[in-house]
Amino acid sequence: MSLTKEEVARLAALSRLCLAEEEMEKMRHELDRVLEYVDRLQKIDTEHVPETGTRPKEFLREDVALPADEAARSLIISNFPDRVGNALQVPAVFEDPKK
Amino acid sequence: MKEKQTIALMSEALEKGECSSVELTERYLKQITGLNGALNAYLEVFSEDALASARQSDERRASGSSFGPLDGIPIAIKDNMLLQGKSCTAGSKILENYVAPEDATAVRRARAAGAVILGRTNMDEFAMGSSTERSAYGVTKNPRDPERVPGGSSGGSAAAVAADLCGAALGTDTGGSIRQPAALCGIVGLKPTYGRVSRSGIIAMASSLDQVGPMTKTAEDAGLLLQAIEGEDPLDQTTVKTSPLVMKKPVSLKGLRIGLPKEAWGEGMSDAVRFHVNEAIEILTSLGAKVTSVPLPYVEEALAVYYVLMPCEVSANLSRYDGMRYGKRETMKTLAETYAASRGHGFGEEVRRRIMLGTYALSKGYYDAYYRQAKKVQTLIRRAYENAFTDVDVLITPTTPTTAFKIGEKIHDPLAMYMEDIFTVAVNVAGLPAVSIPCGDHEGLPVGMQLIGNAFEDAKILDIGYAYEQARG
Numbered sequence: 001m002s003l004t005k006e007e008v009a010r011l012a013a014l015s016r017l018c019l020a021e022e023e024m025e026k027m028r029h030e031l032d033r034v035l036e037y038v039d040r041l042q043k044i045d046t047e048h049v050p051e052t053g054t055r056p057k058e059f060l061r062e063d064v065a066l067p068a069d070e071a072a073r074s075l076i077i078s079n080f081p082d083r084v085g086n087a088l089q090v091p092a093v094f095e096d097p098k099k
Numbered sequence: 100m101k102e103k104q105t106i107a108l109m110s111e112a113l114e115k116g117e118c119s120s121v122e123l124t125e126r127y128l129k130q131i132t133g134l135n136g137a138l139n140a141y142l143e144v145f146s147e148d149a150l151a152s153a154r155q156s157d158e159r160r161a162s163g164s165s166f167g168p169l170d171g172i173p174i175a176i177k178d179n180m181l182l183q184g185k186s187c188t189a190g191s192k193i194l195e196n197y198v199a200p201e202d203a204t205a206v207r208r209a210r211a212a213g214a215v216i217l218g219r220t221n222m223d224e225f226a227m228g229s230s231t232e233r234s235a236y237g238v239t240k241n242p243r244d245p246e247r248v249p250g251g252s253s254g255g256s257a258a259a260v261a262a263d264l265c266g267a268a269l270g271t272d273t274g275g276s277i278r279q280p281a282a283l284c285g286i287v288g289l290k291p292t293y294g295r296v297s298r299s300g301i302i303a304m305a306s307s308l309d310q311v312g313p314m315t316k317t318a319e320d321a322g323l324l325l326q327a328i329e330g331e332d333p334l335d336q337t338t339v340k341t342s343p344l345v346m347k348k349p350v351s352l353k354g355l356r357i358g359l360p361k362e363a364w365g366e367g368m369s370d371a372v373r374f375h376v377n378e379a380i381e382i383l384t385s386l387g388a389k390v391t392s393v394p395l396p397y398v399e400e401a402l403a404v405y406y407v408l409m410p411c412e413v414s415a416n417l418s419r420y421d422g423m424r425y426g427k428r429e430t431m432k433t434l435a436e437t438y439a440a441s442r443g444h445g446f447g448e449e450v451r452r453r454i455m456l457g458t459y460a461l462s463k464g465y466y467d468a469y470y471r472q473a474k475k476v477q478t479l480i481r482r483a484y485e486n487a488f489t490d491v492d493v494l495i496t497p498t499t500p501t502t503a504f505k506i507g508e509k510i511h512d513p514l515a516m517y518m519e520d521i522f523t524v525a526v527n528v529a530g531l532p533a534v535s536i537p538c539g540d541h542e543g544l545p546v547g548m549q550l551i552g553n554a555f556e557d558a559k560i561l562d563i564g565y566a567y568e569q570a571r572g
Binding site for chain 2: 003008011012013014015016017018019023027030031033034035037038040041042044046049050051052061069071072073075076078079080081082088090091092093
């Protein structure tokens with residue numbers, strides 16, 4: 001199988017990655033090679049084989065807010081790319097917000 | 100080379116009052132100043148904090164309240180482990196200005212045991228690579244030959260231990276990232292059983308496969324460091340309650356059953372690697388171990404399983420880097436463009452490739468063929484190991500197919516780079532412990548032997564490594 005240029009562009013959009021035009025072709029070629037390699041799994045008969053699960057474990061706690069370490073809190077805030085006071089500032093979610 | 104500065108020896112010297120932690124720390128800081136420019140093993144050195152921790156350790160010891168064998172020992176941490184108030188980049192530009200809000204559990208525990216953190220070491224971006232060439236902060240050089248790679252992704256930690264720029268280091272291993280660089284640099288590297296060490300505060304790559312582990316000069320040291328960081332953690336629900344690691348440090352291996360996986364010992368390794376690992380196995384048999392060849396069906400599919408499961412988890416885990424709450428944000432006209440630019444320019448080539456692969460394998464119409472099928476083959480691989488461990492105590496393979504390769508040799512061929520993990524990756528897929536032990540040099544470059552143990556038998560493989568090191572001298 002072989003990915004088309006359009007599929008690579010769609011994957012980039014789904015992955016929220018901007019890719020330069022010249023990178024698209026390189027990416028297409030490299031993804032093809034890896035997919036060709038992993039396609040060997042298709043030949044294995046797994047009809048009655050269960051998927052590996054994660055170990056079930058009870059690790060539930062009360063759904064209450066835990067007090068934050070003050071140093072951790074101020075470092076988290078200092079990591080905000082943009083802020084107003086101690087509040088995180090983000091771009092508008094809607095591209096054309098209604099007034 | 101002078102006598103190895105092991106944790107065990109330094110700890111003994113500290114205990115006897117032959118040296119202080121401040122002296123050890125100053126000596127390492129001096130060595131780092133001398134060599135790090137050439138090797139680029141450390142991305143940042145925490146001189147002031149390290150000396151302050153060392154002074155505290157010396158005070159504890161003077162007042163008779165030392166924390167134990169790790170107290171006062173200078174170590175390095177890989178740059179994907181949070182240390183409160185310090186930069187943590189995971190080798191990526193997207194986290195260039197990120198400051199860790201708290202300690203990773205493994206780091207906190209190492210500090211609580213008295214370890215002095217010297218600095219953070221270089222790595223392939225988000226631990227994706229086998230050469231440390233994929234770091235956004237320059238390549239790390241192999242201390243044995245600066246024209247060669249140290250392996251990866253924990254290449255900075257491996258080089259720092261090999262060049263004696265720290266007493267020991269922590270690394271992470273998702274498909275071989277502790278063991279492969281350990282082999283290429285000639286040190287010991289242990290990937291513990293999945294669930295033994297907490298992943299809380301470790302920058303995630305593929306959560307079902309990631310594990311933190313020690314990179315050290317001897318098997319005994321790996322045990323000492325693991326004892327400090329292991330154990331159940333409420334902050335990581337995949338950690339398992341298990342009895343603490345105890346090494347027996349045997350000199351005889353009488354009755355030990357070694358299995359050599361038939362499939363692994365076919366083609367696909369250099370003659371030099373085969374020769375040195377065989378030589379090491381002969382030493383183990385001279386200590387009383389018995390060797391048999393065992394079948395491990397489906398294990399040769401592990402690399403393919405890995406290159407489906409890992410990218411899927413990567414694409415999910417790295418979706419958090421959206422430029423909103425932390426990390427690099429490139430503001431564009433629309434939100435979608437802001438995401439795409441922040442991520443597209445913040446991530447390097449290999450990271451982008453794996454995100455794309457995972458997005459593909461998880462997308463509608465492909466999920467069953469890729470992800471679900473890989474999870475089923477993973478079950479077959481786990482069963483193969485379970486069966487093998489009913490007949491043998493340990494499995495042995497080389498850690499890597501060849502010795503350290505040249506910088507630039509494989510960087511333009513992703514699949515060739517992926518093949519570096521051919522012997523190590525199945526262990527992560529099966530969740531087992533494995534350690535790489537140096538077993539000789541070929542033309543000045545180290546060869547590593549991989550000992551694979553049954554789940555939670557980390558102590559057993561370290562004991563075998565210890566017995567081998569003692570016999571070899």
